[in-house]
Amino acid sequence: MSIEDLIQGCLQQDRACQEELFRRYSGKMLAVCRRYCRHRLEAEDILQDGFIKAFKKLDQFNFSGSFEYWLRRIMINTALKNYKKSFFKNELLSGDAMPYDRGVDPEAYDNLGTQDLLDMIAELPDGYRAVFNMYAIEGFSHREISEQLGIQEGTSRSQLVKARKILQDKINKRIKSVA
């Protein structure tokens, strides 16, 4: 069944189509949510909320773009909303960003598994994690990030730098421990 047929079925409240749509995209969307959360359970909650929103707003999807992209944006927005409600914004690092450690062979990074990377992102402070995800993986600009999160562009840049620094150090430690 094509995605268009599935969407039409969902619009007619066909439960089978809704389930099929959910099963087709939930794996990818859970991975998206996972990157924005500290814990997997939190990501599952966001996934649920995101899908409920998506089914409710499905009539607003106009088929002009990719459905997966549309759904992804809903998940990201849900995750960001969740983040903004948490009242927990870490501003741990201060001062200039520290230089990146260049002492590790780039090929060593190939040994890092996906789960390792996910864990590293999850361990980032919430604000850093959101900025890094949006900029590095989703491709948002700092202006877009600042609008979405309600922060200054400078803050977005600063948090991105700090997030990279933390990730760099985590990667280095991981590689060294494996080696």
Added chain:
Amino acid sequence: MSKNSIDKLFKDRLANIEEPYPEHLWSNVARGISGEQKRRGAIWYSWLLGALLLIGLGGGLYLYLTGDGLDTDSVNTHENRVPTHKGQEAAKATDTENASAYLETDKLDEELTNNSPDSESSSTNTNQNVTLIDMTNNNTLSSSHKSNQLNSESSENEATKLISSNDGWSSSLIGTGDGEGNSNGLDERLEDQNVGETTDDIKNNTALEFPGSSVFNESNMIPEKRNARPATELIQAYRNTRGLQALEEDSDMLTRVNPPVLEPYSKKRFVGHWAVAPVYGVDFASRSMTSKGAFGEALINQRESEEKLVNAFTTGLELQLSVRKLALTTGLYYSQMNERVNYILEGTEQTIDGKPVIGDLERSVVNRHQMVMVPIHLSYRFSKGPWALEPYVGVNIGLSMKSSGELFDYKSLSYISYDETSQNNPYNDTPGLSYQGGLALCYRSGFGQEWFLRSSYRLFNDTFTKDDYAIDQNYSSLGLMLGCRFKL
């Protein structure tokens, strides 16, 4: 490794991955889709239910307290009297017209007494007597007087005509005596008659004028009392051939047979009034938690937190019905509690260049509880001058409750966010009763306004259910509410 290579590493590895998802997620989503619709419906119905409850309660009270819509202010509190104790009754008469009526009755009684109550004249005497008993108004008395004058002629036609002209009761009871002391015809007629016919006769009299110029009509009468005394008692009195003497001795009977018993409502029954009052108050709340199971109890003990309930307030509109010193208050309250929880979150130990960059973090969370309630409060008023004290107790019926904030998830040992639409919202969607009591200090400022400052102590609880445990949260709040009551 450059910053771009870090970005590229994560993007390449994570951008398009899939994660296995638990099977129960779909059932949660499906329940969420239908749950949203149901929840909207439930909210709509709860508001409708609350509105109907208010209307029903208010309307019922109004109808109950106003009786059948009688305008009691226009009803005279006249009491029916029976002219059996001549001078005393006259003295008891409260107004001039009543007094004169009874005085006339005395004259008539004297005249009647002069007539021997023998069998020859019993019928006529009885006719006159009944007429006296019958009516307590001037018109009737004067008619009776006339009939007494005619008595000497024993003119059946004349007497009947005059008496019958008074009202249906007189004519129906007296009927057509033969004027010759033979009351058989009368007895038969009386025996044949029933109370219903008598009542019908009365009903034909749509308005009777009483001393005091108050008009009583059919709706003011009490049918039960009007029909209370069957004519058989009176018939027996006739048969005793003692006529007036017998009737005078049996004052109780006279009272009961006194036709028609037009008894108005002798008390002003509705003394209540309505008032509306916008109110606003601040609450100082505290919370204690208990668990329904050992696991939940362990979770409670695991929390290392400092809890403060801040920005709690209640506002709304009250509708009050006062009846003498009692008052029933209802209306609609909106109450909000913002619960700030400061707790310690153990961060991941990280060291960069020998410096810890992530350590234990103090985390501050605000849980917001919003409630819509219908108060049902009963108060008693102690007033002195413009001041009054009103102790009150009552319940608040919860119509709706919405919560948002964060909660502790034991599986991940972390706090996760939720709002009113979240599937992980653990709070009960069906709020219950809260109990409230306190004391209000009121000051009547005139122009139908009254200011009041009211203390309140409110108790309520809420249960949140998460996964396989449930925790009862018992709230108690001490509040101070200011309002202004406008008399309607």
